[in-house]
Amino acid sequence: xxxxxxxxxxxxxxxxxxxxxxxxxxxxxxxxxxxxxxxxxxxxxxxxxxxxxxxxxxxxxxxxxxxxxxxxxxxxxxxxxxxxxxxxxxxxxxxxxxxxxxxxxxxxxxxxxxxxxxxxxxxxxxxxxxxxxxxxxxxxxxxxxxxxxxxxxxxxxxxxxxxxxxxxxxxxxxxxxxxxxxxxxxxxxxxxxxxxxxxxxxxxxxxxxxxxxxxxxxxxxxxxxxxxxxxxxxxxxxxxxxxxxxxxxxxxxxxxxxxxxxxxxxxxxxxxxxxxxxxxxxxxxxxxxxxxxxxxxxxxxxxxxxxxxxxxxxxxxxxxxxxxxxxxxxxxxxxxxxxxxxxxxxxxxxxxxxxxxxxxxxxxxxxxxxxxxxxxxxxxxxxxxxxxxxxxxxxxxxxxxxxxxxxxxxxxxxxxxxxxxxxxx
Ligand SMILES: Nc1ncnc2c1ncn2[C@@H]1O[C@H](COP(=O)(O)OP(=O)(O)O)[C@@H](O)[C@H]1O
Ligand SMILES: O=C(O)[C@@H](O)C(=O)COP(=O)(O)O
Numbered sequence: 001x002x003x004x005x006x007x008x009x010x011x012x013x014x015x016x017x018x019x020x021x022x023x024x025x026x027x028x029x030x031x032x033x034x035x036x037x038x039x040x041x042x043x044x045x046x047x048x049x050x051x052x053x054x055x056x057x058x059x060x061x062x063x064x065x066x067x068x069x070x071x072x073x074x075x076x077x078x079x080x081x082x083x084x085x086x087x088x089x090x091x092x093x094x095x096x097x098x099x100x101x102x103x104x105x106x107x108x109x110x111x112x113x114x115x116x117x118x119x120x121x122x123x124x125x126x127x128x129x130x131x132x133x134x135x136x137x138x139x140x141x142x143x144x145x146x147x148x149x150x151x152x153x154x155x156x157x158x159x160x161x162x163x164x165x166x167x168x169x170x171x172x173x174x175x176x177x178x179x180x181x182x183x184x185x186x187x188x189x190x191x192x193x194x195x196x197x198x199x200x201x202x203x204x205x206x207x208x209x210x211x212x213x214x215x216x217x218x219x220x221x222x223x224x225x226x227x228x229x230x231x232x233x234x235x236x237x238x239x240x241x242x243x244x245x246x247x248x249x250x251x252x253x254x255x256x257x258x259x260x261x262x263x264x265x266x267x268x269x270x271x272x273x274x275x276x277x278x279x280x281x282x283x284x285x286x287x288x289x290x291x292x293x294x295x296x297x298x299x300x301x302x303x304x305x306x307x308x309x310x311x312x313x314x315x316x317x318x319x320x321x322x323x324x325x326x327x328x329x330x331x332x333x334x335x336x337x338x339x340x341x342x343x344x345x346x347x348x349x350x351x352x353x354x355x356x357x358x359x360x361x362x363x364x365x366x367x368x369x370x371x372x373x374x375x376x377x378x379x380x381x382x383x384x385x386x387x388x389x390x391x392x393x394x395x396x397x398x399x400x401x402x403x404x405x406x407x408x409x410x411x412x413x414x415x416x417x418x419x420x421x422x423x424x425x
Pocket of ligand 2: 011013014015018019085086087088119224225363364365388407408409410
């Protein structure tokens, strides 16, 4: 297999979002969980998205895993590697976007790396280096209350400069609007001024096409699904890849009960849970008890077992920002995140042992914990449910065929869970 595009995603929902975009644009794409083992049979593809869970771990470890994935992808022919970050630039002043960028840039021998989290389909746009979520600047959006990486600054030139060892410049919209050559010239100028990265404005798909064409002149780029769209269109326009009709895998219907697990505390997910509560049973886990009682997961499984032969069930730890911050003050941010992720992963395993084969997970870190516990090695792309969230068909799962949807906390409308379950039926 010779890859035309290699991708490394810093979380699993982000990986499925990017893989969905690449597949929609005509690239044969699969999502792997980490670097696949040699014995995993993979179909012939144009692009692989290696999913890592490195958004909120120690920067040194994130760097090590990203570099290993980069080497693996390049050994399989990928000339260009895209590092997929969140469209809301989820990170802290310690990283991990900056440290990973610095190390992948050095490995690729690049001077100034193009960076853009724009994803207009989901309302993420960048202007003068400032990230907007819909109409709100990032720091006024619900991301200001994220449990692990609250975002308090919309100016990404500043945000990235705090994380990266190198200086950070800007390719503004006026330059992007002039097309790929103008972007390349601006990057060269930024390089000669000593910048290691360039936040790049983008508002419309045409901006992303110019950005994709410019990025392909280099060996590395960093961004969200919008950049993936630009790279895919650039590869096809250049004749490097033949556009394949999107062949969403429909597969054999997967029988058995369906369940939803939610660990995201985003406003979108909170609304989706409230909406679903009108039509299906929802168990709201008590986060305080999860922190203290070992049998909480077992109680949740008993609750689910009584219901799931008749109806899909939802089990959620999600709380509003005030409750999240109270719990974190008491137990510490990292401890809370890890304990709750572990509990939801244990519940996922118990549900699958009891026959669940269709599973929706809300939350990136939560999805990582669940998929790791289920030890699913890779996914083929199925139908798109909403922008950024595809149906995923397991490859090589020890539980037999499974169908999953890994939903970014922030994605999807209020009826997402019912809509997704209908498509996954
Ligand atoms: N009630 C809660 N209080 C505090 N933290 C929580 C609660 N429920 C879940 N969490 C943690 O919040 C984090 C949510 O992150 P994630 O799953 O990535 O969601 P999102 O996609 O919205 O970013 C996880 O680490 C999860 O364990
Ligand atoms: O780019 C995005 O917004 C998503 O693909 C993404 O990375 C999701 O992260 P979570 O919100 O943590 O699920």
